[in-house]
Amino acid sequence: MSFVSQFKAQAQVMTGDLRHRKFIRRALRNYETVRDARKASFQDWPGARQRAAETKWQAVNHLDQHLEQFAAKLESRGTKVHWATTAAQAREIILKIVHDKQAKSVIKSKAMTSEEIHLNDALEHAGLNVVESDLGELIVQLRKETPYHIVFPSMHLTRDEISELFQRELGAAATNDPEELTMIARRALRKKYLTADIGITGANFAIAETGMISITENEGNARLTAALPKTMISLLGIEKVLPRMDDLALFLPLLATMGTGQQLTCYNTLYSGPRQPGETDGPEEWHVVLLDNHRTELLADAEQRDALHCIRCGACLNVCPIFRNVGGHTYGTTYSGPIGSVITPHLRGLQEWKHLSSASSLCGACTETCPVKIDLHHHLLQNRRNAAKQKPSFGEQTAFKLFAFAANRPTLWNFGMTMARIFQPLQGAVKGSMLDPAKAWTKTRDLPPIAPESFKAWWRNRK
Amino acid sequence: MSERENILGRIREALKVGALVPGLHGHGQPASASPLSSPRQWLPKVGDSFDEQLALFAKNAAELKADFQLFKSADEARQAINSLRDKEKWQRVGGHSGDLTDAICPTLNLPLLRTDRPYDVHELEACDAGISECDALIAQTGTVLVTNRSAGGRALSVLPPHHVVLARRDQLVADLPAAFALLQQRYATNYPSMISFITGPSRTGDIERIMVLGAHGPKKLTIICF
Structure with a gap:
């Protein structure tokens, strides 16, 4: 089945699933309240957004300089920096490190880039034991599903479904108390942290000035992943750069406000190297893998270049009437919602994925909420235009010709x-x-x- | 040619065509071109006086479900940590050497696993609490700023189920820009390999968006300030 017929079929099922729609609406209601309260606590929210948009513009429009600076700083402190043009290259780089270390087990903290390159499949295929440590990611991993949402991977599941899953996969006792369910995962993962050979993380920001990555999380799983295994690998897209360390004074609260409605998430951690002389813990080796995977093609489209400003807060998904009705899995993409509909055609082919740009009411809620001012709904229109220009539809063209013929007579x-x-x-x-x-x-x-x-x-x- | 050169080459080629700055409608230069402007003017307000900032930190900590305890003297702090020990029946704690920890920890009279020298993580995992110092407390967000140099490594503040932070009153800073300025001033020539902004005890909302404390990191965060 083609991607478009799959999307249409799935969308029809999901929009008719009133239980799912009600569940998602309820899950997002609290988010909306706390997010609005956080926005109101800023002295000047529009000013903060404008500043963030301009900072990301600086970063992306001087990307070559920033990446060179970032890599040079990291290398000067003993970090190994790898560059990957394709998803396959990124997988090869990581598999080679894993083989060199003769690793058997990998613990991962949440990284959408690893979903993008299907890293878990590759590692498991190579015979490794891979465990996701973020609770939501662990839940969808155990269900053999992809994340439903880029920030809330398991938001589509009820506690009963999760309880059943834990009983089946982890041999846990039956309970539908969220706290007990969380403690089951905590106990199951403790051993994994202590015995894993390799820790794999993503990154939310890459600081060019000081050669640091910044990881935003709530659970502490990324902190543990970056503290205990002997080898650490971080996989990030090349667009993650910010020029200066103190840009984070704005971007950390911005991301938390729009992502989860928090003032700051629990842990925002900067890493600038593997264990340094005199330090007593942390990885002995740190590898940073910089991933292109068609990002430079999006960069070359000056009209839509601002889509690379995205900080993956998920705010546009949360407000999108399409996302809320068809759900995250219907998209069939790593990145769903408005930002996914904009960038997927660039990352995976315009003709195969143009239908996502038509699955839009063009209400503009995404553009209005985006903390870095990506012109999302206009980019959907541009995708439609580009797709039609590249490969005109015979049916549509004939229909309009017939209309013109009749209307002129x-x-x-x-x-x-x-x-x-x-x-x-x-x-x-x-x-x-x-x-x-x-x-x-x-x-x-x-x-x-x-x-x-x-x-x-x-x-x-x-x- | 290496992949590095390939990627950088494609970026330079792509950037030959300029892109508009968002929100400026094709006019003007981005303000952030000036590194002197600080985001302070847009961020949530913080009072000017020390007392206002202290009150704000306490309010934020309470909202975050962190336990913020303020004392007038080191003696009171010692009593407080002893009562934590008794209440939670600590058998063993992790810690590191520092001005504040050296002044407070011996009063516990418990075996102490030092993480600022080579140690076994399994032993740290078995500790009932991790006691560390910090670099700063941030009033604006209720955050404890630690580095692996100031707080006994990477794991001490996140592996044991209870993280106890010892801080002096004068370590309170107003906001995030001030915290980054402090990091630059203190470490610019040689940054610690880990810098962490800890804002409340570990939590998750991954099950029906209901908040649960103690996902993978500490279930409890106690900040003892004197």
């Missing part, structure tokens, strides 16, 4: 309208079925009746 037009008035009542009999020429529209909607009299006729006959 009043006699033909009037004849057509008269016929339509006569035959429209018959449409009711076949509405939505295979016989209905307007099936795609009328399956879920009514065709309004054609006016009994045209405007021209009314004007002529008026008293």
Whole structure:
């Protein structure tokens, strides 16, 4: 099945699933309240957004300089920096490190880039034991699913479903108390931290000035992943750079506010090297893998370059009426919601993924909420335009040619309208079925009746 | 050619065409081109006086479910940590050497696992609490700023189930920009390999978005300030 028919079929199922829609709405209601309170606590939220947008513009529009500075600083403190153009190269680099270390087990903290390159599959295929340590990621890993949401991977599951999963996969006792369920995961993972050979993390920001990565989290799992295993690997997209360390004074609260409605998340940690002389713990070796994977192609599209400003807060997903109704898995992509619909065609092919840009109400809620001012809903329109320009649709072109032909010939037009008035009542009999020429529209909607009299006729006959 | 050169080459090629700065409608230069401007003017307000900042830190800590205890003297702090020991029946604690820890920890009269010299993580995992110093307390966010140099390594503040922070009153700073300025001033020539902003005890909301404390890190965070 093609990606588009898969999307359509799944979207139809999900929009009809009222339980799911209600559950997601409820889960996001509290987020909306706390997020708004946090935004209000800023002295000047619009100013903060503008500053963040400009800082990311600086970072992305001088990306070459910042990356060189970032890599040089890291290398000067003993970190090994790797560059990967493709997902396959990134997997090879990581597999080679794992083989060199003769590693058997890997503990991972949340990294969407690792989902993007399907790292877990590659590691498991190579015979390694891989465990996700973020609670939400662990839950979807045990279910053999992809994350539902880039910030809340397991937000689609009820506590009962999670309890059942833990009983089946972890041999845990039955409980539907969120606290007890969390403690089951805590106990299960403790041993893994202490015995894992390799720790793999992502990064939220890469600081060019000082050669540091910054990891934002709540659970402490990334802190442990970066403290206990002997070898640490961090995988990040090249667009993660920020010019200066103190830019974080704005970006950390911005990300927390929009991501989860917190003032700051529990742990925001900067790493600038492996264990240094005189330090008593931390990894002996640290590898940083910089991933392109079509990001430079998005960079080359100056019109949509700002999509690389994204800090992956997930705020646009949370406000999107499409996401809230079709759910995260329907997209079939690593990055879902508005930002996913904008960037996936660039990362994975415009023609195969253009349908995501049409699954939009163009309400602009995403653009309005984005903390770094990405012009999301206009980029959806640009994707549609680019896709049509690249590969025009025969059906659409023919339809418009026929319309133009008829509309330019009043006699033909009037004849057509008269016929339509006569035959429209018959449409009711076949509405939505295979016989209905307007099936795609009328399956879920009514065709309004054609006016009994045209405007021209009314004007002529008026008293 | 290496992948590094390939990637940098593609970036330079792509950047030959300029992109508009968001929100400026095609006019003007981004303000952040000036490294002198501070984000302080946009961030949440912090009072000017020390007392206001202290009150704000206490309020934030309470919201975060961290236990902030303020004392007038080291003696009172010793009593407080002893009562924690008795209440939670500590058998063994992790810690490191420093002005504050050396002044307070001996009163516990418990075996102390030092993490500022080579140690076994399994032993640290078995400790009931980790006692550390910090670099600063941040009033704006209720955050404890630690580095692996100031707080006994990377694991002490996150592996044991209870993290106890010892801090002096004068370690309180107003906001995040001040905290970064302090880091620059203190470490710019040689940064510790880990710097962590700890804001409340570990938590998760991954099950039905309901908050649970103690996901993987400490379930409790106690800040003893004197």
